[in-house]
Amino acid sequence: MKYSDPKLVEYLASAYVLGTLAHGARRRFERLRRDRADVQLAVNQWETRLGRLAESIPPIHPPPRVWRAIEARTRPAQTSRAAAAGGWRLAGFGLGGVAAGLVAAWALVATTPALLLSADQVAMRTGEKLPQSYVGLLTDAQGDGKLLVSSLRHGRTMTVKVIGPITPPAAGKLVLWAVPGDGPAFMLGTVPTTGSATSQLPDTSEKLLSKVRKLVVTLETSDRPATPGTVVFSGNCAKLW
Numbered sequence: 011m012k013y014s015d016p017k018l019v020e021y022l023a024s025a026y027v028l029g030t031l032a033h034g035a036r037r038r039f040e041r042l043r044r045d046r047a048d049v050q051l052a053v054n055q056w057e058t059r060l061g062r063l064a065e066s067i068p069p070i071h072p073p074p075r076v077w078r079a080i081e082a083r084t085r086p087a088q089t090s091r092a093a094a095a096g097g098w099r100l101a102g103f104g105l106g107g108v109a110a111g112l113v114a115a116w117a118l119v120a121t122t123p124a125l126l127l128s129a130d131q132v133a134m135r136t137g138e139k140l141p142q143s144y145v146g147l148l149t150d151a152q153g154d155g156k157l158l159v160s161s162l163r164h165g166r167t168m169t170v171k172v173i174g175p176i177t178p179p180a181a182g183k184l185v186l187w188a189v190p191g192d193g194p195a196f197m198l199g200t201v202p203t204t205g206s207a208t209s210q211l212p213d214t215s216e217k218l219l220s221k222v223r224k225l226v227v228t229l230e231t232s233d234r235p236a237t238p239g240t241v242v243f244s245g246n247c248a249k250l251w
Contacts, residue, residue, distance in 0.1 A: 013042060023052035027060055045206050047160045047171040054141045054162060141250070144215050146225040148245035150174075156243050157201065159186065159225060161215040163251065168198060168215070171206040178203045182231040187238045188247065189224040195238050201227050222247045 013019065022039050025031045031039060043049045142163035149155050156174040161167065170186065184201035198218075199209045211218060227243040228235075 013046075016048075019049055019052050023049065024056050026053060027056040045171075047158050047169050047206065050169060051141060051143065051160065058141055143250045144219045144222075144247060145250055146245050146247045148225060148227060148243040150243055157186075157227065157245075159245075159247075161211065161219070163249075164214050164216050166211050166214055167208050168211055169206060169208045170199075170201055172202055172204055176203040179229055182229050184227050184242065185230045185235065185238075187226050187228060188219060188222040189226060190221045191223050192221060195226070197235065198225075219247060 022031070022035075022042075026036065026039050026043075039049075043053060144159075144161050144163065146157075146159040147155060148157040148159065154174050156172070156176055158171040158173050160169050160171075176184075184203070186198045186201050187195045188198055189195045198211070201207075223246060225245055225247050226238060226241045228239045228241050230239050
């Protein structure tokens with residue numbers, strides 16, 4: 011599969027949130043989600059959309075034909091008595107398992123035809139193109155992209171994704187700093203040289219980054235540097251809203 015295709019990423023993210031990805035595909039997608047910030051953003055976007063839809067949906071009782079269709083797909087040789095007796099309130103996201111995913115898909119499509127539209131069309135209808143986030147693209151002195159930094163606006167985690175080759179330092183470590191327009195720089199965390207890393211923030215991104223316009227990465231030899239050292243990468247901190 012061409013995981014670089016944005017349409018494919020959107021499709022897989024929506025199926026992942028609904029719980030309709032098969033076991034092998036789900037495991038592969040989870041590995042992809044850990045390594046790529048754009049995939050994480052797509053999943054967060056679908057969770058936000060479907061979570062809002064779920065809040066507006068009253069408890070429903072799918073007709074018997076839905077249960078029969080689920081049984082035919084999941085347990086063709088058995089008859090489930092428990093399924094016919096239970097009613098569902100749609101949980102919106104985090105639905106694991108094929109049966110729950112099929113019920114969720116049926117309920118959402120039946121009550122919200124917008125799900126038949128493309129991801130961009132749904133986003134336009136809900137008024138949200140991407141989750142509100144702080145994002146930074148850091149480059150080296152030659153202008154080559156090296157790091158993508160992202161954090162949801164009110165989240166408490168930060169993801170740093172390596173997008174260009176980085177030579178590990180012979181000594182010391184790479185440290186990410188936030189540079190506010192009206193105050194001293196403060197450290198956000200260490201930076202990986204391959205793959206991606208997610209770290210906890212001491213507060214929400216909104217409180218930490220609302221006045222930050224620039225991000226820099228420095229080479230440090232101290233475990234807790236008080237001020238930035240030699241800058242190796244830098245970039246703007248942008249608000250996606």
